[in-house]
Amino acid sequence: MSIRARFWVLAALRWLPVGLIVPVVALLPLERGLTIAELGAAFAVQGIVVLCLELPTGALCDVWGRKPVLLASAAIAIAAHLAFATAHTPPAFMAAAALAGINRALDSGPLNAWFVDSVHDDPTVADRIGTVARGLSGYAAVVGASIATGAITTGALVAWAPLGRADSLAAPYLIAVGVGGVYLAAVAILMHEGRTRADGLRGIFRRTPGVLSDGVRLLSGSRVLRALVAVELFWGFGMIAFETMMPIRLAELLADRDRAASVMGPVAAAAWAVSAVGSAMVPLLLRRWTLIEVSVALRLLQGAAVVGMGLAWGPIGLVVGLLATYALHSASGAVYETLLHEQVGNSHRATVLSLASMAMHPGGSIGGVVLGVIATNASTRVSIVVGGVVLTLAAPLFLVRERLGPNAHRT
Numbered sequence: 001m002s003i004r005a006r007f008w009v010l011a012a013l014r015w016l017p018v019g020l021i022v023p024v025v026a027l028l029p030l031e032r033g034l035t036i037a038e039l040g041a042a043f044a045v046q047g048i049v050v051l052c053l054e055l056p057t058g059a060l061c062d063v064w065g066r067k068p069v070l071l072a073s074a075a076i077a078i079a080a081h082l083a084f085a086t087a088h089t090p091p092a093f094m095a096a097a098a099l100a101g102i103n104r105a106l107d108s109g110p111l112n113a114w115f116v117d118s119v120h121d122d123p124t125v126a127d128r129i130g131t132v133a134r135g136l137s138g139y140a141a142v143v144g145a146s147i148a149t150g151a152i153t154t155g156a157l158v159a160w161a162p163l164g165r166a167d168s169l170a171a172p173y174l175i176a177v178g179v180g181g182v183y184l185a186a187v188a189i190l191m192h193e194g195r196t197r198a199d200g201l202r203g204i205f206r207r208t209p210g211v212l213s214d215g216v217r218l219l220s221g222s223r224v225l226r227a228l229v230a231v232e233l234f235w236g237f238g239m240i241a242f243e244t245m246m247p248i249r250l251a252e253l254l255a256d257r258d259r260a261a262s263v264m265g266p267v268a269a270a271a272w273a274v275s276a277v278g279s280a281m282v283p284l285l286l287r288r289w290t291l292i293e294v295s296v297a298l299r300l301l302q303g304a305a306v307v308g309m310g311l312a313w314g315p316i317g318l319v320v321g322l323l324a325t326y327a328l329h330s331a332s333g334a335v336y337e338t339l340l341h342e343q344v345g346n347s348h349r350a351t352v353l354s355l356a357s358m359a360m361h362p363g364g365s366i367g368g369v370v371l372g373v374i375a376t377n378a379s380t381r382v383s384i385v386v387g388g389v390v391l392t393l394a395a396p397l398f399l400v401r402e403r404l405g406p407n408a409h410r411t
Helices: 001-023 027-033 036-065 066-086 090-107 108-120 128-160 165-188 200-220 222-253 257-280 282-286 290-312 316-343 344-376 380-392 395-399
Strands: none
Touching: 001 027, 001 066, 001 108, 001 165, 001 257, 027 036, 036 066, 036 090, 036 128, 036 344, 066 090, 066 165, 090 108, 108 128, 108 344, 128 165, 128 257, 128 282, 128 316, 165 344, 200 257, 222 257, 222 290, 222 316, 222 344, 222 380, 222 395, 257 282, 257 316, 282 290, 282 316, 290 316, 290 380, 290 395, 316 344, 344 380
C-alpha cells in the first residue's frame, strides 16, 4: 500500500468517530441532567487543555516521533469516548472533556506531518509540492466523507433508539470506542518512520523545549510564516459565522428551534459530503493556477459565500449558502496546509502546525464574542455578514513575501 493510501485510510478511521459524536455531543450531557451553563463549563475545560498543550505537544511530536505521539493520542481518544459514554455528573463530563482536550492537542499535526515527511524523504518524488497538495486534498475529502458517514449513522441510530433515548445518545460514543481500537491498531501497523528520534524519556524531555523555542524563532524570523499563521486568526473568526450563527439564523427563519435542530442533522452531513467533493477538485485547480492564486481565490469565494448566507431571506437560501461555504472550506484548508509545509523542514513541522492551530483558537474566541454582541444588538444576519467579510481579509496575507536584503537578487 502506498504512503498516500495509508494516509487516507488512517484519516478515515481517525475522523469517523468525530462524525459519530457530533450529532449528540451537546444532547447527551443535557439528557443526563446538566444545565446549559454546566455544559459550557465542561467544553471550556477542553478548550483550556488544548490551548495549554497544543504547542508543547507539537514540539514533543518533532522530538519523539509522529507514530508514538499518534498512538498515545489514539489511546487517549478511546478513554475520552468511554468517559463521555459513562459520565452522569458535571465533574465526570469535565474529566471526559479534559481527556478529549489532551487527545486534540496530541492529534494536532502528527498524521499530516508523517505524510509530508515521507514525501519529502522519498528521492523518487519529482513533484514534491504537487504530491503533497494532492495528498492533503484527498485527506480533506476523506475527512468530509467520514464525518458525513458518521453523522448519518448516528442519526439513524438515535431515531431507531432500540435501548431507549438516554442509552441511544451514548451508543455513538461506544461505537466510537470500537472504531478507535481499530484506528489504534492501524496506526501501529501502517505507520513507519525512517528517522531516528531522541532515545529514552530523558532525551525526549531534554530536547523538547529546544525544539519548541526553535519553532517560535522560526516563526519570528519569517514574514511569510507569520502571515500564514495569521490567516488562521481570520479563519477562526469567520468560522463562527457559519458554524455557530448559521443554526441560530435557521431557527429564526423556521420559527422553531426543534425543527431547526432536526434539519441541521442532514444539512451538516450534506455539508461535509460537499466539502469532500470540493477537496477532490484541488488537484484540478492546481493544474491551471498556482498555490497562491488558488489560496486567494478560495478565501475570497468562501467569504462571499458566508456573506450570501447572511443576506439570504429564506431557509433554502441559507442552506445553499452553507453548502457553498463547505464546498470551499476543506479545499481552502488543503491548499493552505500545503503552503505552510513548504515553509518549514521536517524537524519543526509539527511545532509549526501547532502554532497555526493555536492561532485559530483565539480567532474563534474573539469571533464568538464580537459576532455574539452583533447578533444581540443588531441581528444574526448582520453578524454572519461581518464574519464573511472578516474571512476575506485573510486573502492578502497569501501575497506576503520575504524582504530581500540589499545584496539579494530577485528570482
